[in-house]
Amino acid sequence: ARCRQPVQADYDLAGSMPVAAGSSLLLHAALAIIISSGVISSATPQPSLAVTVTLTRSDQAPTDAQHLASHNQLALPGALAESLAEQRASATLALMNQAPIEPVGANDLAAKVQELHSDLNKVQQNQAQNTRLGSVAARRALDASYLRQWVNRVEMVGNAALSDIGNARGDVRLLVIVDQFGILLDVTVLESSGFPHLDKAAIRTVRDAAPYPSFPPELRAQVDKLEIVRTWQFRP
Numbered sequence: 652a653r654c655r656q657p658v659q660a661d662y663d664l665a666g667s668m669p670v671a672a673g674s675s676l677l678l679h680a681a682l683a684i685i686i687s688s689g690v691i692s693s694a695t696p697q698p699s700l701a702v703t704v705t706l707t708r709s710d711q712a713p714t715d716a717q718h719l720a721s722h723n724q725l726a727l728p729g730a731l732a733e734s735l736a737e738q739r740a741s742a743t744l745a746l747m748n749q750a751p752i753e754p755v756g757a758n759d760l761a762a763k764v765q766e767l768h769s770d771l772n773k774v775q776q777n778q779a780q781n782t783r784l785g786s787v788a789a790r791r792a793l794d795a796s797y798l799r800q801w802v803n804r805v806e807m808v809g810n811a812a813l814s815d816i817g818n819a820r821g822d823v824r825l826l827v828i829v830d831q832f833g834i835l836l837d838v839t840v841l842e843s844s845g846f847p848h849l850d851k852a853a854i855r856t857v858r859d860a861a862p863y864p865s866f867p868p869e870l871r872a873q874v875d876k877l878e879i880v881r882t883w884q885f886r887p
Contacts, residue, residue: 800864801879808860809883819846823853823883831871835861844885853883 821844828836838857843850866877 797864797867797870804860804863805856805881808856817848819844819849819885821846821849821885823850823885825853825857825881825883827857827879827881829861829863829877829879831866831875831877833861833863833865835863836876841880842882844883849883849885852885856883 822842823840823844824842826837826839826841828838830836835858838854840850840854844853865871866874
């Protein structure tokens with residue numbers, strides 16, 4: 652009879668590799684975390700599933716694959732406020748440094764004032780449109796603590812879901828969004844494996860693993876939502 656056991660890994664926040672039977676965690680400087688999970692069998696080897704988790708710091712939902720790269724470093728709300736203040740200061744300084752101009756009529760002056768107000772409104776609107784949507788940076792102790800819990804749950808559910816994938820081989824790239832309470836808000840297929848049952852298996856694993864751990868207070872103070880891009884690599 653076959654014996655299946657979920658893979659469990661021990662994580663070291665100082666950056667050491669997790670140690671487990673059939674499971675390994677490789678932390679890249681590019682903030683990509685690769686989790687290799689397998690199923691232990693006393694007979695014929697079972698299909699294995701590798702999960703590549705790419706975590707990006709972003710205040711806006713990605714619009715294409717390029718925006719999902721770890722180099723997408725958009726500012727969080729505090730930095731946005733600071734940037735807005737700097738832009739206002741720059742605009743004011745530019746006006747002060749302008750060469751003296753000839754007196755203008757009331758209509759021209761009103762037009763200039765309206766133009767300035769329009770520019771400032773655009774800056775404010777850009778700030779308002781940015782939601783507090785963030786992601787974890789893998790090397791930060793605070794984020795790594797939450798990530799460890801999330802990864803453990805993904806591995807556990809992923810190992811249990813391998814029985815129905817058959818011998819198909821393929822990669823499925825998903826975008827997962829959870830809120831501060833660990834509730835799954837959305838899961839989207841970014842790149843299909845070409846096999847509908849593999850795509851469905853990856854999505855089902857995400858849904859079955861929910862709800863995820865709640866954000867710790869320190870992380871919750873920074874972000875309302877967390878976006879996680881991961882690639883499920885199915886190997887027979």
